[in-house]
Amino acid sequence: MIRIIIIGTGNIGGHLCNAFENVPASNNILVTGYYNRAQKELSGSNAALLTDLNNLPDSDLILLAVPDDAIEKVSEQIKATKAVIAHTSGSVAMSVLQNHKNHGVFYLPQSFSSSRKPSFEDINICLESSSKEVNKVLEMVAVTLSRKREQINSSQRKKLHLAAVYMNNFVNHCYSKAEEIMEEASIDTHLLDALMRETLEKAIALSPKSSQTGPAIRNDSRTIEKHLLLLEKEDREMYRSITKSIQKTHGKKL
CATH class of the missing domain: 3.40.50.720 (NAD(P)-binding Rossmann-like Domain)
Known part of the structure; x- marks a missing residue:
């Protein structure tokens, strides 16, 4: 026992x-x-x-x-x-x-x-x-x-915990920001539930890197600028930082 x-x-x-x-x-x-x-x-x-x-x-x-x-x-x-x-x-x-x-x-x-x-x-x-x-x-x-x-070991676990913060805490915060945007526009927040599920399932099935989509990886500068204009000033830095990180990860022009 x-x-x-x-x-x-x-x-x-x-x-x-x-x-x-x-x-x-x-x-x-x-x-x-x-x-x-x-x-x-x-x-x-x-x-x-x-x-x-x-x-x-x-x-x-x-x-x-x-x-x-x-x-x-x-x-x-x-x-x-x-x-x-x-x-x-x-x-x-x-x-x-x-x-x-x-x-x-x-x-x-x-x-x-x-x-x-x-x-x-x-x-x-x-x-x-x-x-x-x-x-x-x-x-x-x-x-x-x-x-x-x-x-x-302890060194590996610290890196695992860091990865978990990206995968859970940061991703969940992005969900929160998405909800804020929709609520401000009086849009039903559940309209993106299917997208949320598909994003997770595709990341598991294909790997996150290979399933990346969106304006950042396409270098769609016009759409990116339109998005930035829709955001409050304090949220633009977050959008820009994530966009730059996606482009750097996929070897795109910054």
């Missing part, structure tokens, strides 16, 4: 806690407790709400699902233990946990929201471990959620 404690029950920690509690008993995974600063009980959890980081019950794995800038501080508050201490960050090096003998990373490159239940079986879980023994524990836990696992 692998006993798990989860520190932090926000978007990632809360979903992990619920997911681990719902795996079949045959997987020998047990969430024995969770901790959050607000001392708030987690809806749907049967695990114990823990109140003292300095006095955690015995466990085999302690997952730190806390903000990046809090990982090292929280780690230092946990007394020396034989348990594996692992964080869930994409941008923080594993070495911040080196004050504990057994440490690692349990990173899920996915966007988590409290209002949506994630499909863990579709997520590649990225692991990094300080030893073979630590990796064995992390693998045994990860396999209960997903058959997709990758061994990725």
Whole structure:
């Protein structure tokens, strides 16, 4: 039996806690407790709400699902233990946990929201471990959620996280800007739903680079100038920057 404690029950920690509690008993995974600063009980959890980081019950794995800038501080508050201490960050090096003998990373490159239940079986879980023994524990836990696992070191993970910011955060912001433009013109924002789906499906099927279309890659300067005139001054820089990046990527004249 692998006993798990989860520190932090926000978007990632809360979903992990619920997911681990719902795996079949045959997987020998047990969430024995969770901790959050607000001392708030987690809806749907049967695990114990823990109140003292300095006095955690015995466990085999302690997952730190806390903000990046809090990982090292929280780690230092946990007394020396034989348990594996692992964080869930994409941008923080594993070495911040080196004050504990057994440490690692349990990173899920996915966007988590409290209002949506994630499909863990579709997520590649990225692991990094300080030893073979630590990796064995992390693998045994990860396999209960997903058959997709990758061994990725801290340097690779930082680049993966950067790529995820482009793919998720930046793309989503572009969706938001598109909605703003349509709302200002009193256009139904769902008119571009099919385009959104096709863009994603084509990028997966063909690769993003080979499926690029639009005025930038065509060097359609007239259309680009028309678009710039339609934008507020503060949004023109974003449009120009993305246009230049597309043209540079595809070897077009700037």
